[in-house]
Amino acid sequence: MVFARVEYKKYGPLVFISHLDLIRCWDRITRRSGIPFSFTEGFHPRPRFSFAPPLPVGFEGERELLDIALESPYSSIKEAINKVVPYGIYVNNVYFIEHSNLGDSIIGGLYNFQWMGMVKEEDLGEGLKSSGIKDWIYSSEPLNQDLYGFSGTKNSLSIPILFVKGSPSPKRIVELIDSFGENIWLKLSRSLLLEK
Template sequence: MPVYRLQYAKQDRARFLSHRELMTAMQRALRRASFPLTYTRGYNTRPKFSFGPPLGVGVAGLREYMDLELEETITTLEDDLESLNRQLQPGIRAHRLILVPPGDVGLGKLINCARYIVNLSPHHCNADGEQLLNNIKSEESWCYERPHDGKVFDVSAAIIKSGVCDEGGRLFLEFLMKVGKGEVPVSGLLDLITKSGTESLLLSHVTRTGLYRLEGNRLLDPLGKTEEFN
């Protein structure tokens, strides 16, 4: 059966959907858009699709991904995207749909890092951007304890790269973070930022801008686009 990869965005009010609610919304929209989904067998059948790493509730995503197995090949990709977008709820928008070559690895094995931006308004930050970033980098090991189960994460070790930009008085911190082995909750990253010189931050201040596979000095996205990593 052919497998397709969908790139979509989850923003605005939709950022507050849980991962399970997102899965339900996608399933309903795909069905209403007449996508020929394949289903598992047995008493409780479900469509054969899989998602990239879940977003925390409140975190927006600009380039998220899901793989879906279909009963047949579709040839009108742009028309199907338009049909799907008519069925999706506000805040979720499908952008691209491609056929995955046979034998390609799934999203779970492909993705090993993610890029996040954290939006800091002037009243959040007690230091300038560069000083704040230096404070963050100076923490060789910052441990975050997850409240509901007490699991401890080393946030500093999960940061692959960090940067700062100031656009018209609006300060943004950018982080390339590990996914999978060594991954930490986004709330742990916010905890580190807060301790480095900001007011308390919410997950709604965070946007995930991309998902990638880091190989050497290259970043590869799930649609095959590459960029240099320095």
């Protein structure tokens, strides 16, 4: 079996659909596109998908991944899909792979938070530490500096989170930042999936 690995964006209004909604959405996109996809068995046959770990509701996905099982290779998948997507999904790249291994190979994601409001940086750093969130942040030097090295107030944050049991949901970080005062959220996103 051959798989199409689809790199796509989830943005705009569709940041508000859940992962289950997204699966249904891709189900219909795939059927509309006319590409030679392969079906699951059973009473409600569906395209065979394998998704990257879910995006939380509200988060834009700048480079999301999805594997679609195909009956046969098909050359213009990207064009076929982009012709039938709703506004809020757009395919940037498609390539073929032999084995679908998204479940194993994606180990984390880079999450970005942008808000309007006054949060002191030391409070934020302290909050991340005391809530235990910091323990789950991928600890490469430059990122640590980024977290603790700033001065004054802050209204954006980028942190990598590993997908391991017990790691915090990005939504907890939103709640943490909200706990420092009244904020208006401008944008939340996952800009990268970290591969093994």
